[in-house]
Amino acid sequence: xNKLFLVFLLSFLIFGCKENKHNEHYVxxxxxNVLSSENSNDQLAIEEVKMIPLETTDESLISFITKIDxxxxxxxxxxxxxxxxxxxxxxxxxxxxxxxxxxxxGEIYNLGCFAYxxxxxxxLIYQYGSIxxxxxxxxxxxxxxxxxxxxxxxxxxxxxxxxxxxxxxxxQEFSILRTDIAFNIIETIGIEAPFSFGMVNHLSYxxxxxxxxxxxxxxxxxxxxxxxxSVKERLNFSxxxxxxxxxxxxxxxxxxxxxxxxxxxxxxxxxETNNYEYIQLExxxxxxxxxxxxxxxxxYPGLLQQxxxxxxxxxxNNYFVGYVASDMVAxxxxxxxxxxxxxxxxxxxxxxxxxxxxxxxxxxxxxLYSIKNTYN
Numbered sequence: 001x002n003k004l005f006l007v008f009l010l011s012f013l014i015f016g017c018k019e020n021k022h023n024e025h026y027v028x029x030x031x032x033n034v035l036s037s038e039n040s041n042d043q044l045a046i047e048e049v050k051m052i053p054l055e056t057t058d059e060s061l062i063s064f065i066t067k068i069d070x071x072x073x074x075x076x077x078x079x080x081x082x083x084x085x086x087x088x089x090x091x092x093x094x095x096x097x098x099x100x101x102x103x104x105x106g107e108i109y110n111l112g113c114f115a116y117x118x119x120x121x122x123x124l125i126y127q128y129g130s131i132x133x134x135x136x137x138x139x140x141x142x143x144x145x146x147x148x149x150x151x152x153x154x155x156x157x158x159x160x161x162x163x164x165x166x167x168x169x170x171x172q173e174f175s176i177l178r179t180d181i182a183f184n185i186i187e188t189i190g191i192e193a194p195f196s197f198g199m200v201n202h203l204s205y206x207x208x209x210x211x212x213x214x215x216x217x218x219x220x221x222x223x224x225x226x227x228x229x230s231v232k233e234r235l236n237f238s239x240x241x242x243x244x245x246x247x248x249x250x251x252x253x254x255x256x257x258x259x260x261x262x263x264x265x266x267x268x269x270x271x272e273t274n275n276y277e278y279i280q281l282e283x284x285x286x287x288x289x290x291x292x293x294x295x296x297x298x299x300y301p302g303l304l305q306q307x308x309x310x311x312x313x314x315x316x317n318n319y320f321v322g323y324v325a326s327d328m329v330a331x332x333x334x335x336x337x338x339x340x341x342x343x344x345x346x347x348x349x350x351x352x353x354x355x356x357x358x359x360x361x362x363x364x365x366x367x368l369y370s371i372k373n374t375y376n
Contacts, residue, residue: 068313
């Protein structure tokens with residue numbers, strides 16, 4: 001009996017895997033226990049924190065970060081209120097350039113999504129109707145026609161994987177498109193999501209698992225591993241979950257319903273390191289960050305209360321990536337300031353000093369944090 005079969009059999013017995021509608025198997029992740037108050041003390045530990053202050057100049061000013069991509073040399077920052085512009089900083093936070101706005105070659109007129117291609121060391125910008133390629137430091141190279149409406153994409157060794165929105169594809173709720181390096185579509189995989197609203201806004205990559213595809217309001221977490229798309233995990237938070245099937249309209253109806261209850265939904269936020277998955281459940285004016293150990297499949301409360309950030313936006317290797325805006329650490333009284341910093345137990349004295357010395361007019365500080373691994 002080979003090792004692969006033994007691993008499969010053990011996973012089936014331990015996690016109670018079930019067969020889904022695609023005749024595949026997945027692990028059920030129980031979130032109910034960790035969401036209950038009696039388990040709130042079962043915490044993981046932060047192993048390391050890195051802080052990268054972004055250089056503040058007239059050209060580099062950042063107001064509100066909606067997406068961060070990161071590689072070994074550069075940080076790519078999408079700023080919602082600066083015209084959905086894209087700013088590039090080096091890995092130490094020094095400003096490199098902001099991609100110009102406009103309709104010409106190498107200019108940004110309607111930023112849809114972007115990604116760093118680690119296999120070819122390129123920055124790629126999707127705008128409806130085309131994809132532009134840049135060097136890693138932002139020098140324009142060329143553009144390709146791409147008429148499909150997509151919400152995110154990620155690089156593969158031999159091409160790219162795109163998520164096509166249900167707004168473009170009427171036969172399936174959403175589709176996965178695999179292309180070659182010239183963005184010619186090789187394969188289309190339709191996935192029937194349970195609800196007609198919500199778009200995949202982030203594909204997550206792990207060296208051990210493949211490419212994870214979280215769809216908003218769908219408890220199934222999908223995965224692409226080169227052989228197609230299957231269900232990797234299923235989130236179970238039935239004790240706290242809002243029944244989305246009762247929502248007649250779109251996001252407005254959802255917001256109105258959430259405002260009247262204490263129930264939660266999975267909004268499609270999932271990032272992963274080699275050892276952990278970070279997910280967010282959302283409700284009426286609340287966010288519940290959770291961490292899932294990828295070995296034991298055990299779920300833990302998020303650790304953001306130990307860090308000066310309120311949201312995580314990406315992951316790189318064993319680090320999750322977030323940020324803190326300088327105006328968020330400006331306080332009216334010394335007592336408020338001291339109480340705030342006393343809670344940031346994961347930071348060093350030097351990192352606390354960096355935060356205290358920041359001005360409300362400074363650019364945000366990027367924060368990378370890793371979780372101490374445990375197999376329990």
